[in-house]
Amino acid sequence: MRRVYVVLAGLQLLAVLAQFYFAGVGAFDKPQSGDSYAMHGTIGMMAIPVLSLLATVVATLAKAPGRLIGLSITPLGLVVVQMLIIILGRALDDATGDTTTASLAVLGLHAVNGLGVMAVAGRVLAGARRLASTSETAPKNATAPVS
Template sequence: MRKAFVIVSTLLLASFVLQFVFAAVGAFTKPAGDGAYALHSVNGTAVIPVLTLLTILFAVLAKAPGRLVGLAVLPLGLVVVQALIAMLANASTDVAGGSTPFGLTIAGLHAINGIVAAHVVVGVAQAARKLARPAPAGADPVTVREGEPA
């Protein structure tokens, strides 16, 4: 299960990297129509949440320490915050539907929250790899949860 935890957390990290790429694709698409952010939207609303849930599941099945399971759960909350920030930014337009300073400020928070989420996912992937490493020869088994040997 630990190898599966490593694989799924690495896929989640790759999906986060692609999310930034897809945001850039949307930002630089000319002319920018409704579909400019389609890849970013699908990845952020479907792929990332599914991979996050799988990461949580495999962290639990791998008997990861509670702190690591909690860290694996954190991106799910940050994804929910992302959606709320995006909705608020999109709703913060003027009467003609144009951007407002408030809406643009909120949109900036969307980017910052994405960076925080990506940073958390890097930590989860690194910790998953560390957890999956075999113990050195002759070493006592690592206890990952109190009372449960690795």
Template sequence: MRKAFVIVSALSLAAFALQFIFAAVGAFTKPAGDDAYALHSVNGMVVIPVLTLVTILFAVLAKAPGRTVGLAALPLGLVVVQALIAGLANGSTDAAGASTPFGLTIAGLHALNGIIVVHVVVSVHQAARRLANLPATDVAPVAVREGEPA
């Protein structure tokens, strides 16, 4: 299960890297229609959440420490924040439908949150690799107080 955890965390990291590429595709598509960000949207709203859930599952099955399982779950919450930020940025337009300074600032937070979530996913992948390199008996050690049975 540890190797599977490493593999799925690497796939998740790849999906997040592709997310930046898909955002650039949307930004540089001319003319920019409603479907310019289709790849970005599908990857961010379907592929990434599914891979994150699978990563959480494999972290649990690999008997990763609770902190690592929690770290594996964090991208799911950050993806929800991404969707909220994007919705707020897209909704922050003037009467003519043009971007406002407030909307553009919020859009910048969307990019910043994307960078943060990539750092989290990198940390998850590093934790998975460390776990995979431990001997099977070293998984999720439990602290035992002196005098208590192990």
């Protein structure tokens, strides 16, 4: 179970890396269209939340420490924050739908929060690997010493 947790945590970190990559793809796409950020939207709304949820379930089954279980569900929470940043930012656009100083100030936080998702995904993978290595080094039939 702990190895499955490591695999899921690794996939989650890869998905976050892909998320940054596809943000770049969207930014360079010309002309900009509704599809420019299609992959970014799919990974952000599907892959990362599903992997975060699965990793959390597996971490619980693998009897990971509570802090690591909490950290595993954090990417999902931060994706919700990503969407709230976009909703709030767009609400601050002007009447024609163009950005304003206020909306850009809020929308820029989407990139900063993305770094937070990356940092958390990295810490989850490190924690999952540590958990797997402690279970490998622990003696299989460890019992209390008989005096």
